[in-house]
Amino acid sequence: MDYWQRCNVADALLQVEALSKRFGGIVASDALSLSVAPGELHAVIGPNGAGKTTLISQLTGQLAPDFGKITFAGLDITALPTHRRSALGLARSFQITSLFLDMSALDNVSLAVQAHAGHSFRFWRDARNESELREPARAALVRVGLGERASAPAAELSHGEHRQLEIAMALAGRPRMLLLDEPMAGLGPEESARMVEMLRALKSEHAILLVEHDMEAVFALADRITVLVYGRVIASGAPETIRNHAEVRRAYLGEQEAADV
Template identity: 75%
Template sequence: MADALLQVAGLSKRFGGIVASDAIDLDVVPGELHAVIGPNGAGKTTLIAQLTGQLHADSGTIRFAESDITKMPMYERSLIGLARSFQITSLFLDLTVLENVLLAVQAHAGHSFRFWSDARSDAALREPAMAALARVGLADRALQRASALSHGEHRQIELAMALAGKPRMLLLDEPMAGMGPDESARMVAMLRELKGGLTILLVEHDMEAVFALADRITVLVYGRVIASGRPEEIRANAEVRRAYLGEGDWERAHAR
């Protein structure tokens, strides 16, 4: 697809004898929410790690906004608009909620060799940070220490941090992981609001959420793409059914 924002072609990664990514092709077009699903061990996290630059691929290319970013280091990818949220919450727990988001804004506000003026009262940082916190509904918790908030709220901070950098694309690595049903529902509602305005690649275990949100779905099994298409196509795909045979998630999501 020529107009894809993110284009992955032939991406491969092996760890010893294990093929974690096996010639993965993936296109994400601007404005869509593209979900990547797959059973445990399918290589979803490896894929995300390669997209963010945490891992480097053995072969294949990653193009983002028409430029080759296959070998670009992690921090530069973030600066050109590829934001990620972590599967395992990875915040600055001993800093305040606001400081967490301030740092995310600051990362995109030029170099930080500014030694003198107070960063916390700097409107150029504070206003976008507060706006992002308001967007995820955490504005009133801004001055609390991040460690004092609940798991679900941590995911909201993650999202606020991803949004704070005004990214062109969000990589969400299991944003619903470890959430209760209420928190999940809130996250789904929040993602639905973000969708359309933002291109999102969503890696998620929660099938219900995936089928409720995704415009297109790619299914990974043993590091290989076995199907890619609209939700109803994926739902009807025999190979996907086989891959998920016996997995409770799948049955629950399609029992309705």
């Protein structure tokens, strides 16, 4: 029986069914199915080119799947544009940091808050003095540990701080679910440890789909892990199950690494 058939469909916040996407001869998603329950941290791992980022892009609506269905909070969102999905509470952080570099950290997050505050055809009041934008933005910065850096231009923040800012922006719309695309990429051990602590604190309030290479972080945080190889789910289950899964050890972790975890 397939993994996704086993889990309770009605309880899932995000439900992906038989998602398929091809780029010419390359299969990026191969009848891919998974689900994320409210308050769950579901990690997706897999070797390079396994189709992890393609999966996230289809979930956010930046790529349209060839086949399959995506359901979020009971709604079929397969055909919805990015901004509509975002409005429903599905927030993404980017693998390659994608910020408004010429604006301050607080401005970055304020824009994200503004995105969820209805239309922006307000032409007169100074947006930087609107407490309904600035206060939630400040709160999100504090949650990710950037409270002190609010007025620094985004271009002057460190790589680790960019990652934190990314997540603050994702948090700004009070999303029901976060899609995090390699938040640990390029972080030093200390920064990684801080990120793990931060995600642990966040996961009580938001469902999280985490794509990550850092196995230590994945096994420390995940409630469930799905392993992708060539766009196909080869295993899915609790961290213990994945750790001992023979096919995963062979296809992905490698005997050496498998021995370490």
